[in-house]
Amino acid sequence: MDAALALIVGKYNYWIYIVLMMIGLYAVVVKKNLIKKIIGMNILQTAIILFYVSIGAKKGATIPIIAHAHNGGGEHVIHAAEYINPLPHVLMLTAIVVAVATLGVALALSIKVYKQYGTLEEDEIYEKIRES
């Protein structure tokens, strides 16, 4: 029981990312509205970013900006344990950019689809394709 509790409490951020990821995945696959699908896709991507940021977290450490860097830096020794792991943050900056770029293209395409079929619902679009 204690072990299970420790598992849940020690990693609760990881559970939240799994929940968000499943929500996003479900929305992309099941939702019929294209904009809703795009929102689901974004939630999926954000969940993964949350996962990476959780990897970087470190208890008892501060943000990865070195204090007193330029005034009297000589005697100030930097310990790695004092600062949060910066690498996942760097990777996730890139991932956010990728997400917004994908979002732009997806929205442009959905506008184009709307202009063509007059609706954003997938089932109505397929109906129109079958009729023509």
Added chain:
Amino acid sequence: MIWEFEFIILFLVVVCGIGALAVKDLLGASILFGGYSFMMCLLWAIMGAVDVAFTEASVGAGVSTVLFVAAVFRTSRRTKD
């Protein structure tokens, strides 16, 4: 780090995410998605990822929402699910 605060934000993230997908109006969904991004940004700021939080605040909660609203404005607000 105040764990109650973090817990509330984690809860709000999930609520906003589900809300954005459940609400039956695309404009509302875009705004809720903006709220989701902003909550996410707070969460990352708490975890010490200040650069990521800053980016998410300007991109996710800012520009993405505007792009969503623009796209909804150019298409329709109607949705069945």
Added chain:
Amino acid sequence: MKAIAMVAVVLCGGLLIYGSLDFPDWGDPNSPASTHLSPYFIENAIPDTSVPNIVTAVLADYRGYDTMFETAVIFSAGIACLLLLRMFTPNAPDSRLYRHTPTGVTIRIEQGGKLPENTQEFQRIDLSWVPYDVIVNTGCRLMVPFIQLFALYVIAHGHHSPGGGFQGGVIYGAAVILFAVSKDLRSAIEQVGEKMTAYLSSAGVLIYAGTGLLCLFLGGEYLNYSALAGLLGVDPIAARSHGILIVEVGVGLAVMAVMVSLYYILSSDGKLDEGL
């Protein structure tokens, strides 16, 4: 379909949960991720590049190559929207609305007729026009310059505080978008035109890639800013710091231009005529 999707999602979640059982605890300072590579960055960011913000140092120097492609991703998103939505041979709008400013009378001009665009008395308005709002207009007009100033600060101060080219560029783009939302799209395009966004986005990425190429010609590896030391007249470590600033400016330009052009194209259906 719904059932299959549900099964797939549950399977996927199960796999993820199974994988997370072996995770180190959240925030564990002794996890491999915090002990293998990151101590090097934390301890050597200042000696190597003289940039206190480790994230900036890693982003633009150690992994600068990733960041170059990140800028290229943004650039290709802008070009992709241009290719997909922009109508290069616009068909004239069905009708245009003009407002006679002194009296507030609105005239609709059907296809074919045209009024001179820049008369004092007549002002072209969007088909879905909202009456002039003092609070919104004045508020936004006041905010835009300060947002732009803040954006420049974020770009320039990325070495010492959170921020950098990408965030600054987005904020600058947001200022232009705010202007376009509060006034109308045409007056925003008069300020930052379509050609300008195309040039700026190419120029931004060219600055980045060109800096790398310059390093290569000066005898270093690609993007090895310390090769610029002779050119900038500083020691190799400071040269890395300056190199980071140069590429951040490039990133900022490209991101700002692409954000603005994405908004223009999405909000006007590719006609760049009437916006949100």
Added chain:
Amino acid sequence: MSQHFPAIIIVIPLIAAFLVTIAGWINRRYCMPIAAFALTTALYGAVRLVLQVMAGGAVTYQMAGWPAPTGIVYTIDALNGIVLVVVSAVALLNLVGTSQIVARNYADRLAPFYSLYVLFVTGLLGIVITGDAFNLFVLLEITSLTGYALIGMGRTHAPLASLNYIFMGTIGASFYLLGVGYLYLSTGSLNMADIAAILPSLYESKVVLAAFVICMTGLFMKMALFPLHGWLPNAYALAPSVVSGLIAPLTTKVMIYVMVRIALTVFTPAYTFGTLGISQAIVWLAVIAIVMGSFMALSQKSLKKMLTYIVIAEVGYMVGGFWLANRTAMTGAVLHIINDAAMTLCVFLAACSIRFKLASDRFENLRGIFRKQPVTMAALVVGALSIIGVPPTCGFFSKWYLLSGGIAAGHYAFVAALLFSSLVNAVLFFRIFEIGHFEPFSRHGHGPAAERINEAPVTMLVSLLAAAAVLILLGLYSGEIVTNIIDYAIPAQIS
């Protein structure tokens, strides 16, 4: 300068993409030459790199001067050297072949088109050359984004197909990113060689298992292995013909290369084929992919749609050959990456040429096509023979390796699926030849006037003939390719 080739090969196309955009506002005629120059440079650099690798072993290049685990490092060995040559050559041939058609059909959007075209190729080259797991993701996204846009610019239902591709592609890429995250969590590194060095002590870890499964699922989605192939047929068939000659030969093949790279370099053969024990399941999946791809190809009524299902079946060949896990089959799989890229290029270029003249590629419109477009059809015949696997062409040799590898592994279902698929391919293509050659054209109501030769533009014919010649040359020299390059590409542990 020669030590900088790994950087130049990526950077020159990248810079060219931006120059094309600027050139588009000045004078549109400059766009195509700039793109062609960039791709030629890339091809030249790739060939030089392969020669360098053959002479002196793997080449490494440290970006920004940082050594391996800290910075991003390029490692070029025999495997990615040869794939680099294939990617740049295919892209260049398609660029030259379609230039006149593009100039005529897309005159108003030349600059964005060529800009995205070159960026797409840059992304593919980068995926192949990189030695960093995260860098691969960024480049993957460049390729995908430009690919979505290039597909979405097509007519009729292309935007919808492209949107579906976005959803599937993003899920795939996100899974890959998540897998890399799991690897990073358990090893703390992003460099492929470094991860491989740390992993052996973690083989029993659940995290590594999950990382492997997630990565592979994402890649299978991207390469359209059978149950996850839903996006591919519509996206490739509805894409503009000038683009499908680029995307169809390259995307899936490069993804298969990534799978080989991840499975062999990151996870090492000992883990992939030893500890894991899922090879058999994936081979069976490949068998199903081959059979289903062939069946679905049979039921199609237009040339391009049929070709897309053949692409799905071919993905099954390579995945199956790789997971058979013996040296012969793996040689076949790697050789097939090269050959399949060339033959897919050949048949898709032919389809593009036909569609340009007929404005349709439905089978009933192909009557008399041999008399109208003799050169195009000659190239299509060579490509078809290669896909079927007739000896002088290259398709035969890779299939031979795959077959003997399947027999050596004792996996007779795979062998049977390969033979069945070859038979189906023969049926498919001979049906087209029958329609094009033997069915009387005049039945359609046109007079004999329409039977005059009416060929596609010269550049198209040149690259069609070049592609056909490459197919035969690859066949004639396949022995040399195998002994000089592919033997070094496959790690020695695999017997």
